[in-house]
Amino acid sequence: MQTMIFSDLIQPIPILATAPENGSIVLAGVLLSLVIIYLASKLGGELSKAVDLPPVLGELVGGVVVGASALHLLVFPESGAVAADSLLMKLLQWIGDLSPEAVVNVFETQSEVVSVLAEIGVIILLFEIGLESDLRDLKEVGYQAAIVAVVGVVAPFAAGTAGLMFFFNVAAIPAIFAGAALTATSIGITSKVLSELGRLKSKEGQIIVGAAVIDDVLGIIVLAVVASLAKTGEVDVFNVIYLIISATVFLLGSIFLGKFFNRSFVAIADKLQTRGQLVIPAFTFAFLMAFLANVIQLEAILGAFAAGLVLDETDKRKELDKQVVPIADILVPIFFVAVGAKADLGVLNPAVPENREGLVIAVFLIGVAIIGKLVTGWTFIGQPQINRLAIGVGMIPRGEVGLVFAGIGSASGVLSKPLEAAIIIMVILTTFLAPPFLRVAFKGSPEAAEVEESKEALEQADLLG
Incomplete structure (x- = not known):
């Protein structure tokens, strides 16, 4: 009887290998x-939630773990990786018995598909x-x-862009992109903490949330401008003016026009009888605006953001919110994990001499x-009762909005690896620091005792009930 060794038992699966192209x-x-x-995304999100941190941070860290910084399960050619760097490609090569040339083609195509899904997610x-x-909310x-x-x-x-150019000799467009990433403020993270503290409806809470909304509008305009600059590769004053005006006019x-469109949208949704009668017209409008x-x-995300602002004014906003959430739950994590996977945090390792500049950045x-x-x-005059520290701290977290900037910058190819990793580290750290700092800032305010008394009263009422 012929001896059969283990390698004879493990053969490539021919079905996949014979597929055309x-x-x-x-x-x-x-x-x-x-x-x-x-x-x-789920493991990272759940772990992050367990320690009372935003789940989006866990998704980002999960991407870092499976990506170029650690396990190399998910890597992308635009970050400098090749097919041989991907453990997933090695598995597929074994399964399909692929030639080295075929592995490269599969790697590039697969990465492109995942990147497109990530773009749809953002x-x-x-x-x-x-x-x-x-x-x-801004009326108050x-x-x-x-x-x-x-x-x-x-x-x-201004400080980020000028500092990068002056102190670190970073080129204009990458410096502008990094400076733009510093402008973001996460509405979701700050709102969650304010709600937990019972300060969402306070004067400071309203100012923080209102400012965060305006920050998003201004930040998206800035992102649209700098992303378009990245495509041309140069800073043209007239082009910058055109982009600022066109982005502002487009958004406003x-x-x-959304005030007139809303009635038509609701009327169309009411007449449709099949599944998706609300969410499909909404996404059709969002994708059209993005186009x-x-x-x-301009950037497609500006159109999607404008579509959201328009449909926010309809009578079906709450119903639409509920229907959009599960779709976002499927596609948005692809974007965050991909951002983390593309970032090679190894470039910030201080043990390597050439990495130290990136760490300083x-x-x-x-x-x-x-x-x-x-x-x-400290921009208010004549309002001594305002908790200025709380307002400033409430604006610190960059969260998912900052990651959008990092992701767009990475996809454009204008950011060096050290600068991209530095931006992601900045986003992570500011988002980690803001919640505990905001609790401390409000704890020392004059209204803190009243809030605690209200909580105690509610707890006693629940016990009595």
């Missing part, structure tokens, strides 16, 4: 990539943010929130990110 093996690669993405994310950015705080927002955008943007015009923004040389960006938002609390 490796179509089936590409599909297998995409499916396995999604399995890795969803496992990383479009849906900005659409969802637009739906949550209720412009009516008006010019105060506007002042905080403008200072919170201008100060870190969309909101203005129009892209056509006029990260420290610089973190300092600018914190100070640039803290100063917003």
Whole structure:
């Protein structure tokens, strides 16, 4: 009897290998990539939630773990990786008995498909943010929130851009992109903490949330401008002016015309009888707006954000919010995990001499990110009762909005690895620090005792009930 060794038992699966142009093996690669993405996002999100931190941070860290910084299960060619760097490609090569040339083709195609899914995810994310950015909330705080927002955008943007160019000799466009990433403020994270503290309806809470909404609007305009600059590769003053004007007109015009469009949208949704009668017209509108923004040389996410602001004014906003959430839950994690996977945090390892500059850049960006938002609390004159520290701290977390900037910058190819990793570190650290700092800032305020008394009264009422 002939002896059969273990290697004879393990043979490649010929079905996948015989597929024309490796179509089936590409599909297998995409499916396995999604399995890795969803496992990383859920495990990371649950662990982050367990320690009372935003789940989006866990998704990002999960991407870092499975990506170029650690396990190499999910890597992308735009980050400098090749097929041989991917453990997933090695598995597919063994399964499909692929030649080295075929592995390269599969790697590039699979990465492109996942990147497209991530782009759709970020479009849906900005659409969802637009739906949550209720412009009516600004009526209560008006010019105060506007002042905080403008200072919170201008100060870190100017300091970050100028500092990178002057101290670190970073080129203009990458420096502008990094400066733009410093302008963001996460509405979701700050709102959650304010709600837990019972301060969401306080004067400071309203100012913070209102300013965060304006920050998003200004930040998306800035992102549209700098992303378009990245495509041209140069800073043209007339082009910058055109982009600022076109982005502003596009956004404000969309909101203005949306008042007339809302009635038609509701009427169409009411007449449709099949499944998806509300969510499909909404996404059709969002994708159309994203396409129009892209056509006029703006970022597609600006169009999606504008679509969200428009549909936020409809009578079906709450119902639409509920229907958008599960779709976002499927596609948005792909974006966050991909951002983390593409970031090679190894470039910040201080043990390697050439990495030390990137680490210094990260420290610089973190300092600018914190100070640039803290100063917003001191923009009020003649209002001694305002908790200025709480307002400044409430504007610090970058959260998912900051990751959008990092992801777009990475996809454009203008960011060096050290600068991209430094931006992600800045986003992570500011988001980690803000919740506990905000609790401390409000704890020392004059109203803290009243809030504690109210909580105790509610607890006693529950016990008695």
